[in-house]
Amino acid sequence: MKINQSIAISENGFVFNPITGDSFTLNNTGIQILTMLKSGKTIDDIKEVIAEEYDVDDLVLERYLQDFFSDLKLNSLITEG
Amino acid sequence: MEKKIFERPTITRLTPGMPSKHGVGTAVAPVQFIDGLKVDDLLEKYGSPLYIFSESVIRKNIQDLKQAFTVRYPKVQVAWSYKTNYLDAICRIFHQEGSWAEVVSGFEYEKARLNGVQGEHIIFNGPGKTEAELLKAAQEGAYIHIDHFDELFLLARVCQKNDVTARVAIRVNMDVGIYPKWDRFGFNYENGEAWDAINRIMANPQLKLMGLHTHIGTYIMTADAYRIAASKLSELAASIAQKFNHFIAYIDMGGGFASRNTLRGAYLSGEDTALSFDDYADAITSAVINSQIKPDKLPTIILETGRAIIDDAGNIAGTVIANKRLTDGRRALIVDVGVNLLFTSFWYDHKINPTQPHSGLLEETVIYGPLCMNIDVIRPSLMFPPLKVGEHFVISRTGAYNNTQWMQFITTRPNIILIDTDRQTHVIRKAETIDNIVSNESVPDHLSK
Numbered sequence: 001m002k003i004n005q006s007i008a009i010s011e012n013g014f015v016f017n018p019i020t021g022d023s024f025t026l027n028n029t030g031i032q033i034l035t036m037l038k039s040g041k042t043i044d045d046i047k048e049v050i051a052e053e054y055d056v057d058d059l060v061l062e063r064y065l066q067d068f069f070s071d072l073k074l075n076s077l078i079t080e081g
Numbered sequence: 082m083e084k085k086i087f088e089r090p091t092i093t094r095l096t097p098g099m100p101s102k103h104g105v106g107t108a109v110a111p112v113q114f115i116d117g118l119k120v121d122d123l124l125e126k127y128g129s130p131l132y133i134f135s136e137s138v139i140r141k142n143i144q145d146l147k148q149a150f151t152v153r154y155p156k157v158q159v160a161w162s163y164k165t166n167y168l169d170a171i172c173r174i175f176h177q178e179g180s181w182a183e184v185v186s187g188f189e190y191e192k193a194r195l196n197g198v199q200g201e202h203i204i205f206n207g208p209g210k211t212e213a214e215l216l217k218a219a220q221e222g223a224y225i226h227i228d229h230f231d232e233l234f235l236l237a238r239v240c241q242k243n244d245v246t247a248r249v250a251i252r253v254n255m256d257v258g259i260y261p262k263w264d265r266f267g268f269n270y271e272n273g274e275a276w277d278a279i280n281r282i283m284a285n286p287q288l289k290l291m292g293l294h295t296h297i298g299t300y301i302m303t304a305d306a307y308r309i310a311a312s313k314l315s316e317l318a319a320s321i322a323q324k325f326n327h328f329i330a331y332i333d334m335g336g337g338f339a340s341r342n343t344l345r346g347a348y349l350s351g352e353d354t355a356l357s358f359d360d361y362a363d364a365i366t367s368a369v370i371n372s373q374i375k376p377d378k379l380p381t382i383i384l385e386t387g388r389a390i391i392d393d394a395g396n397i398a399g400t401v402i403a404n405k406r407l408t409d410g411r412r413a414l415i416v417d418v419g420v421n422l423l424f425t426s427f428w429y430d431h432k433i434n435p436t437q438p439h440s441g442l443l444e445e446t447v448i449y450g451p452l453c454m455n456i457d458v459i460r461p462s463l464m465f466p467p468l469k470v471g472e473h474f475v476i477s478r479t480g481a482y483n484n485t486q487w488m489q490f491i492t493t494r495p496n497i498i499l500i501d502t503d504r505q506t507h508v509i510r511k512a513e514t515i516d517n518i519v520s521n522e523s524v525p526d527h528l529s530k
């Protein structure tokens with residue numbers, strides 16, 4: 001999975017994709033995860049950080065991360081590979 | 082350190098220059114408590130989904146309704162519309178508050194009698210009364226509201242054959258300037274049919290004309306329609322007094338006051354558009370007082386208000402079963418409350434709130450019920466927080482019609498509880514089991530092995 005490095009993420013969850021011109025908003029967990037992705041963290045790193053900080057079990061986390069990543073893909077913010 | 086609540090991560094595309102049809106920033110606050118009790122605890126104890134009624138809200142509503150009329154008019158009587166919600170516990174709260182019963186079938190009539198209502202406090206409406214039902218109602222002194230000429234003739238025959246008299250009124254339909262015009266129930270005012278029916282009744286000594294009735298429709302958002310209706314019934318009453326020197330005991334204005342629910346697809350919320358009881362009361366009472374009826378002969382005003390006094394006393398709490406993404410990218414929630422339990426989702430954009438706080442970011446969401454049927458849509462589109470599987474929500478203002486028009490469809494129906502005025506909870510209808518459903522069935526011998 002590769003993040004589109006040109007995207008801009010603001011602190012309050014505003015995302016801009018200069019290639020497509022699309023903008024988005026993220027909720028708090030969304031900001032945190034996308035920021036980690038952009039800084040080059042692996043999915044396993046991300047899972048570890050989230051599991052440490054939040055009350056969530058592995059299965060639930062896995063399920064909603066997958067969901068989130070497919071939304072990111074759908075919106076061309078990340079690409080497979 | 083205590084860990085934080087995990088909210089499902091979300092990303093929502095912003096479409097510049099085209100504000101969402103939902104507007105911006107409509108906050109979806111959590112509904113954690115109903116009458117001071119934690120919704121999550123109630124679900125834990127009684128199962129999900131769960132119908133939750135508030136006795137305090139019911140009592141307050143009926144008191145507010147009565148207050149609005151009694152400050153303007155000397156004689157007012159409320160008759161609880163059984164079809165709106167005929168759970169016995171609910172009906173009995175209204176009866177304790179002084180309401181009569183307004184019924185539209187032999188079944189509802191029996192229910193009212195079993196709830197301790199005397200015949201002389203029952204208003205019997207509806208186009209489909211049987212001969213046996215008419216006889217019983219006549220014998221018990223109920224007010225029989227005649228719907229059509231065939232019923233008038235049938236009742237006359239029943240009274241003659243059994244040598245009883247009946248207390249009657251006629252239902253009148255009329256043009257009150259609103260659409261749709263309800264002309265399928267009762268006798269028409271404008272074409273003289275109502276006056277014709279009145280003359281036939283007055284000519285029959287076994288039929289005692291007690292009142293005049295109308296029900297102009299439901300969820301009526303203009304008080305003027307009631308002013309017109311009350312004026313027309315008052316004119317009829319004055320004509321009866323003039324021709325027969327007979328003074329009717331009551332004018333029954335039916336139901337139809339709007340609740341604060343939002344009609345499906347309406348641009349403005351029902352919370353902003355609903356009239357107050359004072360608005361309706363003002364229109365009705367001034368029309369009667371200003372009519373040709375003499376002040377010492379003013380009839381009682383009867384109200385059959387349904388949804389406006391029960392809707393916001395009822396809630397359905399439930400649980401998220403699944404999250405989905407539709408092919409157009411929109412989010413869908415599958416929840417355990419379907420249209421089988423929430424019939425009114427066909428008319429209303431029901432208010433839905435999570436039971437727990439969330440970060441505030443909302444996604445465009447479709448809420449589906451659990452039924453394997455395309456019609457099972459609770460909300461076709463709303464801005465909603467990203468609930469996870471197992472999280473709870475409350476659908477509010479579900480008290481009217483859902484426990485009477487519900488469907489035993491695909492699955493059984495859940496517990497219904499009442500929170501009393503001391504915040505004690507009571508199951509007022511327990512969850513159905515498969516036995517309840519199959520016990521009336523029978524299998525012919527040739528199919529039983």
Ligand SMILES: Cc1ncc(COP(=O)(O)O)c(C=O)c1O
Pocket residue numbers: 162165183206296298299300335336337338385386387388389481
């Ligand atoms: C004769 C009659 N009275 C009262 C009602 C209650 O109406 P609402 O719930 O709109 O107040 C109805 C509902 O259809 C009705 O048919």
